[in-house]
Amino acid sequence: MSKVLQFNGFEMNTPSHINHGLWVHPGNRRHEYTDLGYWLDTARLLERGLFDALFLADVVGTYHVYEGGRAPAIERGIQSPNNDPFLVVPAMAAVTEHLGFAVTFTTTYEPPFGNARRFSTLDHLTKGRVAWNIVTGYLPDAARNYGLSEQVRHDDRYDLAEEFLEVSYKLWEGSWEDDAVVRDRALRRYSDPAKVHEISHRGKYFSVDGPHLSEPSPQRTPVLYQAGSSDRGRAFAARHAEAIFLGARTEEEARTIIRSVRDLAEENGRGADAVRFFAGLNVIVGETDADARRKLEQILRYRDTIGYLVHFGGSSGIDLAALGAEEYIEFKARGHIESAERSFSDRRVREIVDHFDDPFHDPFFVVGSAGRVADRIEELADTTGVDGFNLVQYLSPGTFEDFIGLVVPELQRRGRYRTRYGAGETLRERLHGAGARLPEAHPAAVHRHAVAGVPR
Template sequence: MTNTSKKILLNAFDMYCVGHINHGLWTHPRDESHRFNELSYWTDLAKTLENGLFDGLFIADITGVYDVYQNGIGLTLKESIQLPSHDPSTLVSAMAAVTENLGFGITVNLSYEHPYQFARRFASLDHLSNGRIGWNIVTGYLDSAERLIGQTGLKDHDLRYDQAEEFLELSYKFWEGSWENDAVIKDKVNRIFTNPAKVHAIQHHGRFYQSQGVFQVSPSRQRTPVLFQAGSSPRGLGFATKHAEAVFIGGDNPEKIKKQVEQIRELTAQQGRKAEDIKIFLGITVVTAETHKLALEKLDEYQSYANPEAGLAHFSSSIGQDLSIYQNDEAIPYQKTNSIVSVNNRFKEQKITIQDLKNQHKLGGRYPLFIGSGSEVAEQLIQLVDTTGIDGFNLTRTVAPESHQDFIRLVIPELQSRGRFKTEYEKGSLRNKIFGKGDHLSTQHPAHEFRCYTQSKSQPAEQNLEKQTA
């Protein structure tokens, strides 16, 4: 049964670089993404998104470069295909300082981190943002990244997930198991900042990681950041439905999207969690204007600056196969690689030519494109939510910051007038804003077994903390 009162969740989808997935559009006269290395570019974007009541800014990231197409990085450098790209975690403090409610989902590849240093950095960011940090968990898919850190090639796909499981376990021990809620008391009279009896050393002896000692960061508002994941291979889905709170999917066919959603909900329940414990976001691109005709004209204008070949170069690295060797009308053969399994499997299932990919990447991106007036786009998005069961969208940029400004000006009010988008933010952390059940992970989540504190099921976690420290 369709829930017509369901509020749509919305993230802006971006990357700390010039060309995210809108390849070629950096050349548009109104595009400002060439300023990506200026802090004001990001603080202005954060304020814009908060004014539009976006739930979060989700920032993608990669380790490595796209060097598969034409066996080099010539086109990657010329078209700035995610090169140069900078560390997105460095943006959070500045953006958090100019906003109060906007969440920040930051992509970090765990394959090239140690759990301790990573957990410390994200706990620190959760403190500074007052509980607005999320982590998009990725395991990497580029051979170029392995070479950068002195390895010869990418680990086997499933081995990467074995490592990810242990990475999460140790991170949970740091975030959830080292400090009790009431460890920090700040008692000046008795000269006790932290009660030593409430802080516990971690002991971890695993296949990939070893760690002993006390976590250096006291509990942040959320303790564990909101967990995002985009794995869609069988192993990736198993990992996501065990750990993730939000899952990102792709797809432009409503029936296939609905099947993905049903599969994710079913697997989540099989993990011992509630089906609604995961929010599902679909990546989309929107070109909107005051009328349908003006939106089409804007689309034509954007396409005149886009570079579909740059999209192919990006796609080549996603599948680990050089697509420059094929003619436009040639079907792309399936080749088993250690890159993104779900993307690569498309060539098993259907005939796809180079021209098909160029058409799909006409704005450089790979997500479904919605075109029209604000009213038309709002109706299309609502229909997709109601027919597929997704919870919201990751809105990519085309021309920055124009595309997000257009969406806020034209589409958001239409969604609000239909009762499908919030008119004000909920209180609390990013987790509480999304789920409305407090700041901490639920007791059904696998992190619960590593906790050194108790959490009441009947009240939000932040209330427990206030009660215990009173």
């Protein structure tokens, strides 16, 4: 029996997220990203479409490589301006009952204590529907924004992230025992102090006493997403992640990453099925193939190829504007862009420009009728092994509306898409079908009651 696929709506609190230039399209609401009504409408729409979650990307710097500075990114709105993704979640949670929310936060520039409280607060307010997309950051000026003289090296960022998560696990899983909150009105006793513990963490990067300021939330630790695809990123994901947003640019690369992480998760004692894999998916769907092509032609009129080159430059460190069309590009040692290096090594500049100018160069792009789109989605899932997709937008909300109105019913007819949400399920239960808490095989579990000395 073919597995039911999982879908996230891919978003960012910015005017131009992935498909650049389309904020000027007359049918696009992206410029309303500062309006709370935009986010409420998006959340209601995705819940009506039975999506797993809204996945909120984020960066804490600017793309400042193309043409030698950040001016092109700011002028074109390429992930700039960019607002905090955390602050829109409570409002969206208030108008939904089931939709999850995956929020991106970097481990490199802020200490773990405040982040732990933010996620616990969101987990309470959403009744267990929140996830953390763990990133280490890749934009050099982000480091300078947070008081560092230079960017932390790639592998050092992962060393820091390991300790960041260790502290987080101690706060979420070990600081408060399960029965620490008693709420005894007669005795005026809200919590049992003997069951609330300092974590007394002393490490290379962080010193945290505790205790955690939030009482245990439904999931305690939020669902853990991760988006790195470098070798170090895969090792990190195999140890910690419950879901991975693949940075693959080809089907073979997706298969390779999935096999690699599954093998590493097995080696870590978590099991090969401990991680769910999501690929980015670009869809233009119509009532007929001809209708979809008409939509594509209109979208291509607004597509900003330079915007893609700005984005590419910021993440790769390569200023294509400074190179001749026939020059071959040379990648620097930057782990974030390993997938791009595998895709674009030994390519001329004009070939890369052509790639971004034509969406058909992306194997995770599909255009056509609902039947054609569903065929391709099934093919991608069955040949790569992905568990689901992050649906990228061209038009907001048009992309989601078309997908929900046309593709979702077709996938439901084929048994590849849910027909209802589970009553009262947390996001972790929806993704993995087990309990609301992290399983015992996860490295966070070792911190449960460790400070109290209670056997696990």
